[in-house]
Amino acid sequence: MKIFASSHEFDYSWEEVSTCNWRKYCPWNDKSTHVIAVDTLSRTLSPSTGILRTERLITCKQSTPQWLRTFLGGQDTSLVYEVSYVDAAAKKVTMCSQNMTWSDLLSVQETVVYRPVRGVPGKTVFEQNAKIIALCGGWQKIKNGIEEFTVERFRQNAAKGREGFERVLAISREVFAEERKKKGLQAM
Amino acid sequence: MSASLAPECNEVKERYDTCFLKWYSEKYLRGTAKTDECEPLFREYKACIGKALKERGIDTMLEEARADNAENDKEYLKPSKGS
Numbered sequence: 001m002k003i004f005a006s007s008h009e010f011d012y013s014w015e016e017v018s019t020c021n022w023r024k025y026c027p028w029n030d031k032s033t034h035v036i037a038v039d040t041l042s043r044t045l046s047p048s049t050g051i052l053r054t055e056r057l058i059t060c061k062q063s064t065p066q067w068l069r070t071f072l073g074g075q076d077t078s079l080v081y082e083v084s085y086v087d088a089a090a091k092k093v094t095m096c097s098q099n100m101t102w103s104d105l106l107s108v109q110e111t112v113v114y115r116p117v118r119g120v121p122g123k124t125v126f127e128q129n130a131k132i133i134a135l136c137g138g139w140q141k142i143k144n145g146i147e148e149f150t151v152e153r154f155r156q157n158a159a160k161g162r163e164g165f166e167r168v169l170a171i172s173r174e175v176f177a178e179e180r181k182k183k184g185l186q187a188m
Numbered sequence: 189m190s191a192s193l194a195p196e197c198n199e200v201k202e203r204y205d206t207c208f209l210k211w212y213s214e215k216y217l218r219g220t221a222k223t224d225e226c227e228p229l230f231r232e233y234k235a236c237i238g239k240a241l242k243e244r245g246i247d248t249m250l251e252e253a254r255a256d257n258a259e260n261d262k263e264y265l266k267p268s269k270g271s
Contacts, residue, residue: 015213015217018217019209019212019213019217022205022208022209022212023189023190023205023209025190026189026190027190035190036191036193037190037191037192037193038190038191039192039193039194039197039201039237040201040204040205040208040230040233041234041237041250042234043208043224043230044224045216045221045223045224046265047222048267049265049266049267049268050219051264051265051267052212052216053261053265055254057193057241057246057250059193079246079249081250081253081254081257083257083260083261085260085264085265086216087268088216088217088219089219089268090268092268094264096257096260096264098253098256098257100246100249100250100252100253103249103252103253
């Protein structure tokens with residue numbers, strides 16, 4: 001088993017971050033190009049708790065090296081299942097993701113949390129934790145190899161994801177300010 | 189907005205995503221949302237993507253993933269402790 005953990009502070013309010021999070025993989029993100037589609041499968045708002053639960057399916061371009069593909073089989077896309085929980089009252093987003101492709105050989109479970117930095121307005125902390133386990137029986141060496149490769153790829157994608165998300169946040173803020181200006185002009 | 193895995197669903201997905209984002213930022217985050225107003229659009233999009241998932245055999249894979257996620261539902265759907 002391998003564990004990957006990282007955290008980061010965004011210089012944006014929780015409201016901005018949690019809104020932009022829905023479009024993290026839009027074309028403004030020019031770093032996470034391995035994500036080719038994001039589909040919403042279900043969405044429910046609990047009237048009693050106010051928690052918004054969303055199920056999404058994320059389609060990624062496969063870029064596994066040949067040696068690993070011979071073990072796992074050769075598909076050109078991989079699928080990730082994600083369930084997120086937004087608690088607007090508590091100002092917390094929790095996202096739980098798992099791999100659907102090769103799930104009998106490899107388990108990748110990730111939890112991401114976004115919440116405001118306590119006592120610092122306009123800042124949001126991102127915490128990411130992932131557990132990577134190769135499930136295939138047999139050679140420990142191969143299992144280790146698969147886990148090491150996966151955690152390394154995970155680290156690369158996490159860095160790219162953060163960079164791409166910063167860009168989405170910046171562009172969103174610009175577009176929003178421009179729209180507000182336009183609306184203001186129209187109102188005059 | 190990001191694309192759908194099924195190109196034939198892109199158009200309805202785009203309309204739904206736009207509706208949702210507006211509802212999320214203007215109503216849900218401000219605590220004024222009682223219901224999800226984009227539900228009718230979502231039903232249209234869901235009909236399209238549901239068909240595509242079935243054709244690709246992804247629907248059965250999803251059942252398994254949903255079962256695996258049951259624990260998370262239990263933990264994260266609990267009401268917050270007034271933080």
